[in-house]
Amino acid sequence: MAFGSSVRATGAAAGVLLAAGLLFSTSRRQAASDQSNQLQKAASTLSYANPMRTQARDSTFAVKHYDLNLDIDPAKRRVSGRSTLEILVTSRELHTLSLNMADNLTANSVQLENKQLQLVHRDNRLNITLERPYHDGSRFQIVINYGITQGGDGLVFDEHDSVPMVYTYGLPFTAQQWFPCKDSPDDKADSADIAITVPTPLVAVSNGRLVRTRTNSEGTTTFYWQVRYPIYPDVISIAVTNYATFTLPYHYGQSQVMPMAFYVYPEDLEKARQQFVVLPEIMKYYVSTFGEYPFIKEKYGVAEFAKRSFREHQTLSSFAANLITTGHENDWILAHELAHQWFGNCISVKNWSHIWLNEGFANYSYALWKEDTEGKEAYLNLMRSWDKDEFDGPVFIKDPTNKNALFSETTFQKGAWVLHMLRHVIGDEAFFNALRSYVKTYAYKSAITEDFELVCEKEYGRPLNWFFKEWVYGVNRPFYQYAWQMKAGVNRSVVELTINQSRSDPAAFEMPIDVVINTEKGENKFVAWQKFTSQNFQFSVEGVPKQVELDPEGWILKKVRQAESLTVRASE
Numbered sequence: 001m002a003f004g005s006s007v008r009a010t011g012a013a014a015g016v017l018l019a020a021g022l023l024f025s026t027s028r029r030q031a032a033s034d035q036s037n038q039l040q041k042a043a044s045t046l047s048y049a050n051p052m053r054t055q056a057r058d059s060t061f062a063v064k065h066y067d068l069n070l071d072i073d074p075a076k077r078r079v080s081g082r083s084t085l086e087i088l089v090t091s092r093e094l095h096t097l098s099l100n101m102a103d104n105l106t107a108n109s110v111q112l113e114n115k116q117l118q119l120v121h122r123d124n125r126l127n128i129t130l131e132r133p134y135h136d137g138s139r140f141q142i143v144i145n146y147g148i149t150q151g152g153d154g155l156v157f158d159e160h161d162s163v164p165m166v167y168t169y170g171l172p173f174t175a176q177q178w179f180p181c182k183d184s185p186d187d188k189a190d191s192a193d194i195a196i197t198v199p200t201p202l203v204a205v206s207n208g209r210l211v212r213t214r215t216n217s218e219g220t221t222t223f224y225w226q227v228r229y230p231i232y233p234d235v236i237s238i239a240v241t242n243y244a245t246f247t248l249p250y251h252y253g254q255s256q257v258m259p260m261a262f263y264v265y266p267e268d269l270e271k272a273r274q275q276f277v278v279l280p281e282i283m284k285y286y287v288s289t290f291g292e293y294p295f296i297k298e299k300y301g302v303a304e305f306a307k308r309s310f311r312e313h314q315t316l317s318s319f320a321a322n323l324i325t326t327g328h329e330n331d332w333i334l335a336h337e338l339a340h341q342w343f344g345n346c347i348s349v350k351n352w353s354h355i356w357l358n359e360g361f362a363n364y365s366y367a368l369w370k371e372d373t374e375g376k377e378a379y380l381n382l383m384r385s386w387d388k389d390e391f392d393g394p395v396f397i398k399d400p401t402n403k404n405a406l407f408s409e410t411t412f413q414k415g416a417w418v419l420h421m422l423r424h425v426i427g428d429e430a431f432f433n434a435l436r437s438y439v440k441t442y443a444y445k446s447a448i449t450e451d452f453e454l455v456c457e458k459e460y461g462r463p464l465n466w467f468f469k470e471w472v473y474g475v476n477r478p479f480y481q482y483a484w485q486m487k488a489g490v491n492r493s494v495v496e497l498t499i500n501q502s503r504s505d506p507a508a509f510e511m512p513i514d515v516v517i518n519t520e521k522g523e524n525k526f527v528a529w530q531k532f533t534s535q536n537f538q539f540s541v542e543g544v545p546k547q548v549e550l551d552p553e554g555w556i557l558k559k560v561r562q563a564e565s566l567t568v569r570a571s572e
């Protein structure tokens, strides 16, 4: 594949660049460092209007293609940008085009068919007056020239080992901090082209395939990246520094190979080689569980960056320098980010309120891989370790501009627990079929919780609204109190079990509860489907019962207490 040779070429170029990178002069480093300090001071005194507060859903148009040209001067911490957006009109008449463009960007000019258009840039919006109305279904290309001197969270000027680095940090609402766009996870362009010009010998990486590099006369190199799968703005990414590169093969089909390409600091190369070796294994497991890697004609890549975090940029996850350790303690992050290529990128959310469809799924994917490699007990232990007794608020995030709520234990851990519990409710066969069917149905599109619910109901054959209402939209957990007594029968004993939900809020959670009854003859497993605040169940077992446990493996987020005796109350 052409891409294979491109990556090899980049790898070789990176080797040369690595050597040249060491030649960065001390004075240049010092100057960059001084400038960095000054700019950091300046940045701390600036306050931008929060772009997260200026979201307005605009259904009057869609962006079908982004062509981004960025000329980056890391020493001056400046970017000059030219973006060409292909617009599809989706309303009866479009007179004004309103794009997301954060106030840290400077809009210089806007052109349509070589004519300058009037623009107003304020409150994180770029409003462009069109010369004539455009009708439903028509398309046009708009060219926006702009500059960035302050990147905000979306685009960061940094350095490592005294070498400059520039990187983007996606979602939510950060794309608009480095290019004008329609900044919404359900507004996917069909494709994108990203050209990044940087001083030689720096390396610029981005989404999709590297189709060519060009050496320019003024001591710069341009890297051309091409995305030919649907993509939404927040997962478009660039990362620039003196990267060293290596690849690992992912084999698929008859004898095809997709490169897994890694871009790391030269000083971390050997560590990353050891640590990332696990990724092709995780990839294989995910493909067998969810279906083929969604961006198989491009790549899966990881770019090291300076932020102490990680992000699922499409085909190019960003991974913090401090997470590269050679050990396996961060495997969960590598697995989490790779899972986002299915859950988050291939299927994006329609709006951020449903972010658990990204974060809960990505965490749970890691748990599934752990189960596959280390067994059921390791899986159950991991799930138990993610049970935080109390989770703040529902998994569905009412205020999608609340970043702390979007990225919280509730969406990551409880989100994963929702899937863990759902699996137990509908059974393994229906559950794994539902995961595959969900990926197939919503691939390259956007989804909300109800879309996933519908897929699960189809596989299960029964309604599941009650489940999602309790666990995605509801809060808290059931508080089970139970007591049991034995009634002797002929050759068998009957265990009469009472389960009350005395302090649950809401008063009663509906859940199938595993009941394990131990007798001197062995273990007996049953399911008590509890729906009301108080219910009585009878189970026939061989031998004399010694012990009765509720959900001993931990398939329900719950509190449980055994009582001496309980009376069955009238159910509500």
Ligand SMILES: [Zn+2]
Residues within 6 Å of the ligand: 312, 336, 340, 358, 359, 362
């Ligand atoms: Zn994530």
